[in-house]
Amino acid sequence: MNFACEISKELTCDVAVIGGGTAGVFAAIAAARTGAKTILIEKNNILGGTMTVANVNFPGLFFAWGKQIIDGPCWESILRTIKLGGGVMPEISFKPRHHSLEQIRLNRFVYTAVLFQMCEEAGVEIICNSMLSAAFENEDGVQLIITGKDGVFAVTAKTAVDASGDASLAGLAGYSVLKSETQQPATLQNHICGYDINNVNVNELQQKFKNADLPDYITADVLISYLRINKLDMHIPCIDADTSEGRTRLEKTTFSEMLKVYQFLRGIKELEDLEIDFIAEETGVRETNRILGESIITAEDYINGVFYPDSVCYAFYPIDLHVMDGIEQEFHKENVVAKVPYSALIPKNSKHILCAGRCISSDTYANSALRVEAVCMAAGQAAGCGAALAANHNLPVAEIEYSDLCRALKSINAIVPSAE
Numbered sequence: 001m002n003f004a005c006e007i008s009k010e011l012t013c014d015v016a017v018i019g020g021g022t023a024g025v026f027a028a029i030a031a032a033r034t035g036a037k038t039i040l041i042e043k044n045n046i047l048g049g050t051m052t053v054a055n056v057n058f059p060g061l062f063f064a065w066g067k068q069i070i071d072g073p074c075w076e077s078i079l080r081t082i083k084l085g086g087g088v089m090p091e092i093s094f095k096p097r098h099h100s101l102e103q104i105r106l107n108r109f110v111y112t113a114v115l116f117q118m119c120e121e122a123g124v125e126i127i128c129n130s131m132l133s134a135a136f137e138n139e140d141g142v143q144l145i146i147t148g149k150d151g152v153f154a155v156t157a158k159t160a161v162d163a164s165g166d167a168s169l170a171g172l173a174g175y176s177v178l179k180s181e182t183q184q185p186a187t188l189q190n191h192i193c194g195y196d197i198n199n200v201n202v203n204e205l206q207q208k209f210k211n212a213d214l215p216d217y218i219t220a221d222v223l224i225s226y227l228r229i230n231k232l233d234m235h236i237p238c239i240d241a242d243t244s245e246g247r248t249r250l251e252k253t254t255f256s257e258m259l260k261v262y263q264f265l266r267g268i269k270e271l272e273d274l275e276i277d278f279i280a281e282e283t284g285v286r287e288t289n290r291i292l293g294e295s296i297i298t299a300e301d302y303i304n305g306v307f308y309p310d311s312v313c314y315a316f317y318p319i320d321l322h323v324m325d326g327i328e329q330e331f332h333k334e335n336v337v338a339k340v341p342y343s344a345l346i347p348k349n350s351k352h353i354l355c356a357g358r359c360i361s362s363d364t365y366a367n368s369a370l371r372v373e374a375v376c377m378a379a380g381q382a383a384g385c386g387a388a389l390a391a392n393h394n395l396p397v398a399e400i401e402y403s404d405l406c407r408a409l410k411s412i413n414a415i416v417p418s419a420e
């Protein structure tokens, strides 16, 4: 059997970004605003990634200790979304009662519309419904084979940014990727209604729970806590969601476990009309792969706010490792803010590939904090500017001048950390 397939078209550009999600959109806008002809490839129908299709539409954190630490196109997108009535600016303080209070809840429709607008205004060519299938790096750049709805096509780019969330481009191009032994659980965002919590007979629920066939990490108390917040806030075990097989297994598990909980709850008299009236399009995946980069951000460096000579953005969020029965957290000391070095965005030995988003080079604990959305966006902007400079000067990504990168970032209004 001959498996050779025809390449339906060949596109060329300076910078190709794989993944139009949290980080990728801003990598593409930053690259285009830095003068690069930019193509953005996204497997879904819409932009925004986890923020839109998984409904994790509450990015954090743009401020630390009362001061703005992340700015640029990503912040512009937040302000535009808010101006269109798609969000409310939270009150910012030196020490909020809880860090989540400074996250900004965005309306998914308005935010997605703003992302499309901003990409178009910057001149980014957006190609949705298209998935990276193979990647080859050579002396001059990167060749990407993409499977679209209407056939297989090629994109030749001087530089490519891996914003797939899974380090798919780096992996397909042959670079090492790291995976934690146990990956953080996933969550399908949802909303439940059709009952009044005050009428629920907790004793009946507890009695019936004893004979229920439910996932073993669920207790009667957990179920009552779900009912109080109107959502089945379930942690689903997540193994290898970076593969088609693993991702399918995850969605199947999510639906079958949620169905069991739903059926159990509807078996209780006061909950017989309980309804799941909203689910996100995708189960939200917290963790898959990270690149092995030219440098690795460790939890110790992260929490101590170490300044790197090639720092490109700030990051502020507690270490936040979700496990099946809770969260392991560690907070920064007062006035400490973490930084991200450019070298953590470069897959080790790669010449023309950069990475942004949750898969940047970091250890498990540092990654549990660096994965949050404002950091993905800021690192996306840095990868986009770096990729554009490398393409504009025909240089490997590791050889651009740091001073040029800082200048490019400042010209798009991004905040670059300075030595304290």
Ligand SMILES: Cc1cc2nc3c(=O)[nH]c(=O)nc-3n(C[C@H](O)[C@H](O)[C@H](O)COP(=O)(O)OP(=O)(O)OC[C@H]3O[C@@H](n4cnc5c(N)ncnc54)[C@H](O)[C@@H]3O)c2cc1C
Pocket: 018, 019, 020, 021, 022, 023, 024, 041, 042, 043, 044, 047, 048, 049, 050, 051, 054, 056, 058, 059, 060, 061, 103, 130, 131, 132, 133, 163, 164, 165, 166, 168, 186, 187, 283, 284, 285, 286, 356, 357, 358, 359, 371, 372, 373, 374, 376
């Ligand atoms: C349940 C949950 C709760 C969270 N809570 C918070 C929170 O409170 N605050 C916070 O700030 N962060 C939170 N996060 C973390 C944050 O949402 C993610 O880590 C972040 O959005 C990841 O951004 P990313 O750009 O790396 O990936 P994504 O936003 O997922 O983007 C990756 C994009 O690449 C596309 N893609 C993937 N593979 C390919 C391919 N082969 N070809 C083409 N396109 C491809 C995907 O479709 C997607 O659009 C949470 C995450 C989850 C799952």
